[in-house]
Amino acid sequence: MSELIVIAFSDETTGFEMRTELVKMQKDYLIEMEDAVVVTRASEDDIQLHQAVNLTAAGAVGGGFWGALIGLVFLNPLLGAAVGAGAGALAGRFTDIGINDNFMREVGHSLQPGGSAVFILVRKMTADKVLARLEHFHHRGRVLQTSLSTEDEEKLREALSGDHQRAIPPAS
Incomplete structure (x- = not known):
């Protein structure tokens, strides 16, 4: 606790x-x-x-990485990185961990x-x-x-x- x-x-x-x-x-x-x-x-x-910890920035970095990786599979890593970074930043922005x-x-x-x-x-x-x-x-x-x-x-x-x-x- x-x-x-x-x-x-x-x-x-x-x-x-x-x-x-x-x-x-x-x-x-x-x-x-x-x-x-x-x-x-x-x-x-x-x-x-x-x-x-800035959750928005952390989400953007993590999302960019995973987006680029998925984009490589579909032969468009730049678009995948951009979409992943945007989604990660948005998720980080609305995540509240720790103290209210x-x-x-x-x-x-x-x-x-x-x-x-x-x-x-x-x-x-x-x-x-x-x-x-x-x-x-x-x-x-x-x-x-x-x-x-x-x-x-x-x-x-x-x-x-x-x-x-x-x-x-x-x-x-």
Whole structure:
């Protein structure tokens, strides 16, 4: 079962920095994420979702490949690639995996203009090591919402508030 974590920041840059750090941790096998999205609010009505994966582009590339391959069979690879890319892009455009876009836009309206929020859908993680790696985000973010247990959510809140002694247990 996946856990949802939403952390807000007063500026846009910090949200992107956190997502970058989470991706690094995923490469180090400390966290396994299904989705990581940065939501920014530039002005009153300007809410933008910065997805980690552009499904439209991915669909176009995959569709172009398969279209060209099928086109080779029917002796017209260019037409097959064009049709496949168009169909793949359209399929990618209307595919929504991970965190619900409408939910993220709703939460985005609660941000102050110029702020950001990071939405993370976590499959599994090594919590103590992840909290230690997020050390430089102390006093910079606040937890808006999680589906974590009360105890784990409190540890995350303490880690972001800068209370390092209580948030991360000492190593044995």
